[in-house]
Amino acid sequence: xxxxxxxxxxxxxxxxxxxxxxxxxxxxxxxxxxxxxxxxxxxxxxxxxxxxxxxxxxxxxxxxxxxxxxxxxxxxxxxxxxxxxxxxxxxxxxxxxxxxxxxxxxxxxxxxxxxxxxxxxxxxxxxxxxxxxxxxxxxxxxxxxxxxxxxxxxxxxxxxxxxxxxxxxxxxxxxxxxxxxxxxxxxxxxxxxxxxxxxxxxxxxxxxxxxxxxxxxxxxxxxxxxxxxxxxxxxxxxxxxxxxxxxxxxxxxxxxxxxxxxxxxxxxxxxxxxxxxxxxxxxxxxxxxxxxxx
Numbered sequence: 586x587x588x589x590x591x592x593x594x595x596x597x598x599x600x601x602x603x604x605x606x607x608x609x610x611x612x613x614x615x616x617x618x619x620x621x622x623x624x625x626x627x628x629x630x631x632x633x634x635x636x637x638x639x640x641x642x643x644x645x646x647x648x649x650x651x652x653x654x655x656x657x658x659x660x661x662x663x664x665x666x667x668x669x670x671x672x673x674x675x676x677x678x679x680x681x682x683x684x685x686x687x688x689x690x691x692x693x694x695x696x697x698x699x700x701x702x703x704x705x706x707x708x709x710x711x712x713x714x715x716x717x718x719x720x721x722x723x724x725x726x727x728x729x730x731x732x733x734x735x736x737x738x739x740x741x742x743x744x745x746x747x748x749x750x751x752x753x754x755x756x757x758x759x760x761x762x763x764x765x766x767x768x769x770x771x772x773x774x775x776x777x778x779x780x781x782x783x784x785x786x787x788x789x790x791x792x793x794x795x796x797x798x799x800x801x802x803x804x805x806x807x808x809x810x811x812x813x814x815x816x817x818x819x820x821x822x823x824x825x826x827x828x829x830x831x832x833x834x835x836x837x838x839x840x841x842x843x844x845x846x847x848x849x850x851x852x853x854x855x856x857x858x859x860x861x862x863x864x865x866x867x868x869x870x871x872x873x874x875x876x877x878x879x
Contacts, residue, residue: 587668589624589625592662592665593623595661596612597616605755606753607750610752615654616661628662631675632675655682689825689832689860690828691825694833697719700816701715701716701719704812709779710790713779713790714790717731719829721743721768722766722826722830722831722849723745724757725801725827727747727748727850728789730746730788730797731788731789732746733789736768738768738776741768741773742768743766743767744764744765745757749799750799761850761851763850764848805822805823828860832864835857842861
């Protein structure tokens, strides 16, 4: 009988030819760190009860991450099924993981203005990073991947063509994530000033060594967390800039949910309705009740 590790290696070998490099690194990490529980087991010994024991032992991540682990495990077991090394898939007996999208907590307009004001005493790269985030709704990885050639000041648009993470640079999540986003007037002047005051190699945001940032960890620990502490604001990830942009664009009726989905690079408006419209519908404290509808 063949061991699980044999099929795990095949899974990565086959995947390396098909996946983006960032996807390969991510899946290799899942196999090495999360699926090693099964390494020395024969593939036929992986029963539903064994999988449940493994799942119960994972307590440091949410169900969304566990679903990724189960997906990788499923693909590995599928190869063994195709080889007829096993006759049944033990995962059919595993209950699907329920992932509830966490409720978003966008910043208020007043909080955004305070954050931008306090940021003036910090790194210039970080300041423009914040402004691009709050005024375009780009994902943090998309901001880090912006190149000078992506910024068209004449037509006032930013082209989103790639994203960056600790796994490297790659194309965005979906083909609709490759998009153009308008440069609002509030962003135009500081962005133009930043571009004309710096010498760039290739990227909008480069380290002192002329290289792009691998991720947002430096910004988070050196600038973002201190700013939130100084303002006595509840901690929220830098990604929250995107949520803040989206809720404001909807709340002030600047765009429709369908138009917002295009600006955010979502494949369908479903995410906008599930996350942002539901948030606004449940947040009625600012609803103007002094209206006459008839």
